[in-house]
Amino acid sequence: MSRIGKKPIAVASGVTLTIDGQTVKAKGSKGELELTLVPEVTISQGEDGVTVSPVDDSQRARAMWGLSRTLVANMIQGVSEGFSKSLEINGVGYRAQMQGQNLQLALGFSHDVIYEVPEGIQIQTPKPTEIVVSGSDKQKVGQVAAEIRGYRPPEPYKGKGVKYADEYIFRKEGKKK
Structure with missing residues (x-):
């Protein structure tokens, strides 16, 4: 289990996050970024933040889980703080x-x-x-x-x-x- 992947991502104030299938768009004061996630993970937005989860229990899905979560977290931090x-x-x-x-x-x-x-x-x-x-x-x-x-x-x-x-x-x- 990915310890990093389990953590929800808090969306900073002033950042709008749009999830369209595997495409994630973040827009903030520092600019706009877009990321297409691999098909081995799914992303969803809830009241506690954004969560990334693996599709199945394969080795690649578990490997992409933490990576995808970190990439989305870096997008959010990048458009808010840089x-x-x-x-x-x-x-x-x-x-x-x-x-x-x-x-x-x-x-x-x-x-x-x-x-x-x-x-x-x-x-x-x-x-x-x-x-x-x-x-x-x-x-x-x-x-x-x-x-x-x-x-x-x-x-x-x-x-x-x-x-x-x-x-x-x-x-x-x-x-x-």
């Missing part, structure tokens, strides 16, 4: 700045990296060494943050590169004489 990830840039001359709708990164290459921000994602650069990626879709926010980090991942000797704000870089000792 998600954000912070990135830090370490290195001499490494910096980031917004250039119109694009993010311009100086990461020690012979040229600046221009990252086009996808639709539904907002990027702010409060400091030249800090990037904040935010949006209503948790998967998209994480993907954009991972793509930006992928241009220059942190290296273990000096810690130079782009890293998540809460990430710990395991440092290595340099060469010995």
